Amino acid sequence: xxxxxxxxxxxxYNPDNVNNVEWTSWxxxxxxxxxxxxxxxxxxxxxxxxLASPAYRNACYTQxxxxxxxxxxxxxDNANNDRFIGIQMENEVSIGVNNYFLKNGNSYxxxxxxxxxxxNLNFDIWPGFGVQAxxxxxxxxxxxxxxxxxxxxxxxxxxxxxxxxLCKLANELGVPREKLFTHxxxxxxxxxxxxxxxxxxxxxxxxxxxxxxxxxxxDVTAIDALRKSDAPYWCNAETFDFGATTESxxxxxxxxNFNIPRLKYLNVRNYNQMIGKEYVFTAINKFQNLK
Numbered sequence: 001x002x003x004x005x006x007x008x009x010x011x012x013y014n015p016d017n018v019n020n021v022e023w024t025s026w027x028x029x030x031x032x033x034x035x036x037x038x039x040x041x042x043x044x045x046x047x048x049x050x051l052a053s054p055a056y057r058n059a060c061y062t063q064x065x066x067x068x069x070x071x072x073x074x075x076x077d078n079a080n081n082d083r084f085i086g087i088q089m090e091n092e093v094s095i096g097v098n099n100y101f102l103k104n105g106n107s108y109x110x111x112x113x114x115x116x117x118x119x120n121l122n123f124d125i126w127p128g129f130g131v132q133a134x135x136x137x138x139x140x141x142x143x144x145x146x147x148x149x150x151x152x153x154x155x156x157x158x159x160x161x162x163x164x165x166l167c168k169l170a171n172e173l174g175v176p177r178e179k180l181f182t183h184x185x186x187x188x189x190x191x192x193x194x195x196x197x198x199x200x201x202x203x204x205x206x207x208x209x210x211x212x213x214x215x216x217x218x219d220v221t222a223i224d225a226l227r228k229s230d231a232p233y234w235c236n237a238e239t240f241d242f243g244a245t246t247e248s249x250x251x252x253x254x255x256x257n258f259n260i261p262r263l264k265y266l267n268v269r270n271y272n273q274m275i276g277k278e279y280v281f282t283a284i285n286k287f288q289n290l291k
Contacts, residue, residue, distance in 0.1 A: 094185030128281035250283035
């Protein structure tokens, strides 16, 4: 409940939580009360956390300290079955994408969600991607800026630092680099969020959709980041090709991915889109048998 700075009727209410969520300006009077995500359809979610907030980070660290030993014990107890591929840290980490904020967003809090404006982010527009820019709270908390324009370089430093610290702790808790994978965002060529996947404690990973799903080498920024990584492996952290409707198309997808050196694993998401499409499972099974 670290997000609840505004509703005394809900658990965790504390006005100081205003510093644990994102703002739409350099002032915490412009803190957000909710957010939105589009995973196939637009939904409301809790406010975007301030990724530099000490309280939020400490909560993350507490959970890692509890969960990682459980995973490592399971891996040790099942050391001979090859089922422990690794731990994937974060989920398309970024600011203002998987948790974005509509203009005048707080005004929708007590209105029906069905009436929320439906938008598609425009990654050619910075800051904000065509909606209300956020990231001010984290940038200010880190001491990178407290006035002027919100810079992509500063927001990227926030995500870099956040992922770095989580991976460093995971390593200290016993996760070796070859078993730790990041999952960075990246939606436009040259976007700096791609490079948040790189650090000395982990192996990098990205999402690949649309034209990139069938051939990640077309995602030139991800491939550039991969070239700059000295990690032993990398991962396709999340993918699905909605246009691949045959066994041969999925076989080609798998072949193209695993032809890229150092790929450790590929994570096919959107299971609901696979139900009833036996050609997907047939291609995967045949490909695994070939390997």
